[in-house]
Amino acid sequence: MIALAIDNRIFAAAILDDGGAFISRAECPTPAGDYRDWLVAIRDLVAGLAGTTPGMDVAVAVPAIISTGSISITPLATLAGSDLRRDLQSTLSREVSLSGFGDALAAFHAHAGETTGPLVALWIGTSCHGGLVANGGVVTGAHGASVNWAHLQLPAPVPHELDGRPCWCGRNGCLETFLSTSGLEADYERVTGDRRTAAQIADAVAVSDIVAESVIQVFEDRLGRATAAMINLIDPGTIILGEDTPLPDRMCARVPRKWPGYVQIDRSNTQLAACSAGHDALLAGAVMLASAR
Numbered sequence: 400m401i402a403l404a405i406d407n408r409i410f411a412a413a414i415l416d417d418g419g420a421f422i423s424r425a426e427c428p429t430p431a432g433d434y435r436d437w438l439v440a441i442r443d444l445v446a447g448l449a450g451t452t453p454g455m456d457v458a459v460a461v462p463a464i465i466s467t468g469s470i471s472i473t474p475l476a477t478l479a480g481s482d483l484r485r486d487l488q489s490t491l492s493r494e495v496s497l498s499g500f501g502d503a504l505a506a507f508h509a510h511a512g513e514t515t516g517p518l519v520a521l522w523i524g525t526s527c528h529g530g531l532v533a534n535g536g537v538v539t540g541a542h543g544a545s546v547n548w549a550h551l552q553l554p555a556p557v558p559h560e561l562d563g564r565p566c567w568c569g570r571n572g573c574l575e576t577f578l579s580t581s582g583l584e585a586d587y588e589r590v591t592g593d594r595r596t597a598a599q600i601a602d603a604v605a606v607s608d609i610v611a612e613s614v615i616q617v618f619e620d621r622l623g624r625a626t627a628a629m630i631n632l633i634d635p636g637t638i639i640l641g642e643d644t645p646l647p648d649r650m651c652a653r654v655p656r657k658w659p660g661y662v663q664i665d666r667s668n669t670q671l672a673a674c675s676a677g678h679d680a681l682l683a684g685a686v687m688l689a690s691a692r
């Protein structure tokens with residue numbers, strides 16, 4: 400099967416065999432143009448994949464909520480209002496199946512058998528997405544929106560966290576405005592007046608930059624509050640952090656220390672783990688979900 404992952408920085412494509420092994424890969428930067436330019440770039444990307452055959456279907460991971468096979472809502476303005484599945488089927492002359500980033504990440508980790516209890520997968524990138532695994536299968540929800548944590552309000556906010564956080568969804572103070580890479584970068588800019596990428600902020604922590612350290616500590620505390628809310632609501636065995644999470648090993652070590660202040664039960668069975676597979680997790684997860692339909 401052909402796999403695609405579409406976001407606002409990169410388009411990734413791969414062919415996976417029936418066992419989920421990667422046979423070939425290709426990627427390209429996301430075009431700066433409009434929707435039609437995106438379709439053309441995807442067509443060219445797939446055409447350049449080694450090993451495609453005419454009968455191969457396409458599994459696509461998109462940063463979106465997918466309901467009844469179509470995009471319900473997405474932070475990508477270029478895709479808003481589009482019928483991506485129909486247009487990709489026409490462009491590629493192949494059967495296309497869409498999955499959200501959160502569900503794809505969850506499917507990948509369900510397949511890896513990483514938990515005995517429910518698993519919550521949190522994709523942290525320029526936007527945030529979530530997925531849920533229970534009883535070995537992905538639970539997409541009645542509207543494809545299970546674990547749509549990105550647009551919950553930040554739990555236990557302090558006064559300065561209550562204002563000035565407009566979200567693309569039209570609300571204010573959504574978790575995505577704090578816990579995305581773009582939220583982290585905005586926090587750093589708010590403090591310093593300088594714009595740095597999330598990766599540059601993480602690098603600065605490694606050389607003991609006191610401002611970057613402070614910004615990351617605030618991020619950790621907010622991620623602690625957000626994940627504690629998941630524990631209170633779902634009681635998962637594992638919470639997975641998607642790869643764009645800044646300093647993932649540090650987050651996995653430090654964030655659980657925040658939980659006792661926000662969780663009413665003993666939560667020692669809940670593990671926080673980082674996904675190291677990056678976009679490969681999205682590609683493989685999208686194929687798993689498409690194969691199961």
Ligand SMILES: [Zn+2]
Nearest residue numbers: 550566568573
């Ligand atoms: Zn929002």
